[in-house]
Amino acid sequence: MKKFLKPVEPILDKGLDTVESFIHTHPKVNFLFGSLFGAFDGLLRSSKETTHTQPFIRNNYDVKRFMGAVLVALVVGWVLPAIYFYGWQGVVSKLLVSFVIGIFVVDVIWAIIARENHISEGGFVSCLFIPAILPPQAPLWLVGLGAALAIIFRNILGGVGNNLVNPALFSRLFLTICFPALLVTGYQTPFVGMPDPHTFRYGLDAITHATPLTAFKANGEIASYLSLLLGTASGSLGETCRLALIASGLWLIKMRVANWRIPVSYLGSVLVFSVFFSLIFGKTVAPPLFQLLSGGLIMGAFFMATDPITATYNQTAKWIFGAGCGFITVLIRDFTTLPEGVMYAILLMNLLAIPIQSLMVKIRYRVQE
Amino acid sequence: MLMGKKAGGFKGGFNLLDAYPLKFCNIVEDISSDGTPETFHFPVPTQKVEHVIVNLCPTEPWALPNWVILRHKTTAFLSVLKEIKNSHFSSARFYIAINEKEDRTVADAKNFACNEDWMSVFPLYAKYPQDDPVILTKVILGMDVHFGQDTESLGVLILDAQTVSSIYESCILRKNVNSRFIVLSGTGLKENEILNVQLGTSIGKILKNKSKEVGRYRVFINGPLRGQEITDLSQKTDWSINHIVVLEEKDRKVILPMIKPDELVLTTNVLGELRRCVSCNFCDDICPVDLEPALYYHSYTRGEKHKARLYNLGKCIECGLCSFICPSKLELLEIIKECKALDKQK
Numbered sequence: 001m002k003k004f005l006k007p008v009e010p011i012l013d014k015g016l017d018t019v020e021s022f023i024h025t026h027p028k029v030n031f032l033f034g035s036l037f038g039a040f041d042g043l044l045r046s047s048k049e050t051t052h053t054q055p056f057i058r059n060n061y062d063v064k065r066f067m068g069a070v071l072v073a074l075v076v077g078w079v080l081p082a083i084y085f086y087g088w089q090g091v092v093s094k095l096l097v098s099f100v101i102g103i104f105v106v107d108v109i110w111a112i113i114a115r116e117n118h119i120s121e122g123g124f125v126s127c128l129f130i131p132a133i134l135p136p137q138a139p140l141w142l143v144g145l146g147a148a149l150a151i152i153f154r155n156i157l158g159g160v161g162n163n164l165v166n167p168a169l170f171s172r173l174f175l176t177i178c179f180p181a182l183l184v185t186g187y188q189t190p191f192v193g194m195p196d197p198h199t200f201r202y203g204l205d206a207i208t209h210a211t212p213l214t215a216f217k218a219n220g221e222i223a224s225y226l227s228l229l230l231g232t233a234s235g236s237l238g239e240t241c242r243l244a245l246i247a248s249g250l251w252l253i254k255m256r257v258a259n260w261r262i263p264v265s266y267l268g269s270v271l272v273f274s275v276f277f278s279l280i281f282g283k284t285v286a287p288p289l290f291q292l293l294s295g296g297l298i299m300g301a302f303f304m305a306t307d308p309i310t311a312t313y314n315q316t317a318k319w320i321f322g323a324g325c326g327f328i329t330v331l332i333r334d335f336t337t338l339p340e341g342v343m344y345a346i347l348l349m350n351l352l353a354i355p356i357q358s359l360m361v362k363i364r365y366r367v368q369e
Numbered sequence: 370m371l372m373g374k375k376a377g378g379f380k381g382g383f384n385l386l387d388a389y390p391l392k393f394c395n396i397v398e399d400i401s402s403d404g405t406p407e408t409f410h411f412p413v414p415t416q417k418v419e420h421v422i423v424n425l426c427p428t429e430p431w432a433l434p435n436w437v438i439l440r441h442k443t444t445a446f447l448s449v450l451k452e453i454k455n456s457h458f459s460s461a462r463f464y465i466a467i468n469e470k471e472d473r474t475v476a477d478a479k480n481f482a483c484n485e486d487w488m489s490v491f492p493l494y495a496k497y498p499q500d501d502p503v504i505l506t507k508v509i510l511g512m513d514v515h516f517g518q519d520t521e522s523l524g525v526l527i528l529d530a531q532t533v534s535s536i537y538e539s540c541i542l543r544k545n546v547n548s549r550f551i552v553l554s555g556t557g558l559k560e561n562e563i564l565n566v567q568l569g570t571s572i573g574k575i576l577k578n579k580s581k582e583v584g585r586y587r588v589f590i591n592g593p594l595r596g597q598e599i600t601d602l603s604q605k606t607d608w609s610i611n612h613i614v615v616l617e618e619k620d621r622k623v624i625l626p627m628i629k630p631d632e633l634v635l636t637t638n639v640l641g642e643l644r645r646c647v648s649c650n651f652c653d654d655i656c657p658v659d660l661e662p663a664l665y666y667h668s669y670t671r672g673e674k675h676k677a678r679l680y681n682l683g684k685c686i687e688c689g690l691c692s693f694i695c696p697s698k699l700e701l702l703e704i705i706k707e708c709k710a711l712d713k714q715k
């Protein structure tokens with residue numbers, strides 16, 4: 001790989017330099033394409049800034065790597081399994097639509113209008129989430145709309161570093177309100193077995209209308225735990241193969257991108273509260289293990305709740321944040337007509353993160369104002 | 370793992386020795402001064418000294434390695450220490466902090482300490498900033514010292530190996546000590562060296578013919594983390610200079626940095642783009658005194674510099690690790706210093 005790239009490097013470097021100086025000497029071009037070029041250049045080349053204050057050396061770890069790790073984990077955690085279970089055509093086309101609309105259209109236009117000087121890599125993560133949290137048979141326009149909304153919400157709410165709530169979940173909430181019918185149908189049956197060219201491309205043609213959680217709400221039926229773990233039970237495109245999600249989530253924790261406190265407290269509190277409620281209400285509420293393995297919980301706990309910007313900064317407050325998510329999830333699943341509560345739980349706790357954070361800081365430093 | 374949580378008696382910290390392994394050649398070169406060299410005088414503390422901490426646990430790779438002074442003869446060094454104790458600090462207790470990875474030194478020191486009740490040996494995990502005065506007194510004596518506070522007023526004296534040997538030569542052997550070991554290292558040099566420099570030599574003279582010909586370089590005295598940058602190379606060396614680090618400037622874009630991770634390491638490149646804080650918790654995980662530097666950044670960007678003081682700002686030992694680790698490349702230490710300065714003005 002290195003040897004292969006060696007001869008291309010100087011040419012590429014020269015080319016980028018030429019484009020850069022061209023852009024910088026033409027204000028109009030810079031106005032339109034400066035940020036797009038900046039993002040592209042940033043992927044290929046390092047920054048040229050040097051340190052001017054102590055400390056004069058810096059660690060070789062930047063936000064790009066941080067986001068890169070999330071992208072890798074998501075590809076392993078849901079894209080690859082989804083390709084196997086639902087066929088590559090649907091998955092790839094959805095990803096393409098999501099990226100093109102989310103980043104190359106909406107984010108670039110936003111960068112031009114709002115005079116941002118760079119396009120943030122956080123958009124890739126949001127756009128990679130969008131297809132994962134929609135049903136496998138969701139129409140492409142819905143994916144595109146979701147991606148567009150996610151990026152718009154993120155930018156309106158202050159851009160990366162300031163967003164209040166998880167943009168992908170917020171956009172999904174919006175879609176749930178606007179197109180309720182589309183989000184309860186289209187749960188394709190996952191394919192199991194040795195794929196032939198047809199199934200590898202399209203997956204199975206069968207559609208179920210029930211996810212394990214809705215089936216439980218309707219008639220108390222409990223899917224097998226093994227099928228939930230391996231991903232052979234139906235569900236949103238990216239949330240079914242829990243095994244891969246757990247593995248890549250653990251890798252993210254090891255890379256210190258995801259903070260271990262949140263998945264532990266989230267899953268832990270789901271377990272505790274569901275045991276508690278099953279002891280009181282018996283068979284009318286879902287059993288604990290089923291709750292842990294169904295719906296978007298694993299994906300939510302490892303990938304969405306851990307989004308550092310929308311969680312609290314204080315580490316003790318992270319425990320409260322995770323426990324709150326778990327509590328609300330169980331409440332919604334057990335006592336409302338909604339089958340799934342992960343999305344609402346995380347969004348609500350995202351909002352509550354701010355008061356929790358300031359409360360913890362006040363307790364820790366005994367700040368009197 | 371680079372960041373052991375509690376290893377070494379405090380949370381956080383960073384193992385610089387593993388992250389930046391530096392190789393030195395074993396020959397010590399002598400450099401003599403042009404003018405009359407300065408002589409070393411040990412300022413004998415006026416207060417009564419109760420505790421003496423001897424720091425044989427350098428945590429920065431560019432610091433003077435123990436073997437230069439000890440010459441692998443730990444027992445001889447400790448006998449010297451005993452003489453110093455008897456003549457100057459007869460009532461003090463000595464604490465020898467040694468890098469636990471140097472098994473031989475630790476074993477020799479422990480053997481020696483068996484028969485001596487005035488000293489104790491502390492093998493320490495050498496992660497930065499374990500040898501900071503605040504951390505060292507906390508870990509060894511359990512005493513709380515503020516950053517910048519003079520430990521001598523509390524009866525604590527902290528010496529490094531080089532100072533011990535200079536005290537011995539000047540106060541006991543009555544020799545004229547006018548030279549000092551200075552460590553020269555960094556990516557801007559042809560090779561890393563240890564020099565025995567007569568004081569008063571200009572830094573320019575020391576660096577002559579030693580830096581790489583290509584590219585610009587920058588010179589830092591006493592390390593790139595806590596030291597100062599110097600631009601005036603005619604500055605003379607004195608007793609405060611322990612090491613000189615010369616780093617490549619690398620103020621240009623490097624193509625495909627991910628496939629050549631070594632290209633930019635230990636240069637002054639910031640290794641990333643400036644972003645807003647992403648609340649990643651790297652800074653508070655690494656902080657050796659358990660602060661939350663991002664809180665200062667948030668107060669600062671909100672224009673509430675005065676609020677930073679509320680979050681234990683005074684405890685910060687200005688080790689610079691938070692700025693070092695921050696993936697958003699925020700100048701946290703600079704913000705901390707600015708907020709501290711505001712406090713002093715009042």
Ligand code: SF4
Binds near residue numbers: 645651663666
């Ligand atoms: S290391 Fe930097 S980006 Fe991360 S929380 Fe601290 S200040 Fe924010």
Ligand code: SF4
Binds near residue numbers: 655702
């Ligand atoms: S500079 Fe201060 S706040 Fe930052 S890591 Fe060091 S002690 Fe902590």
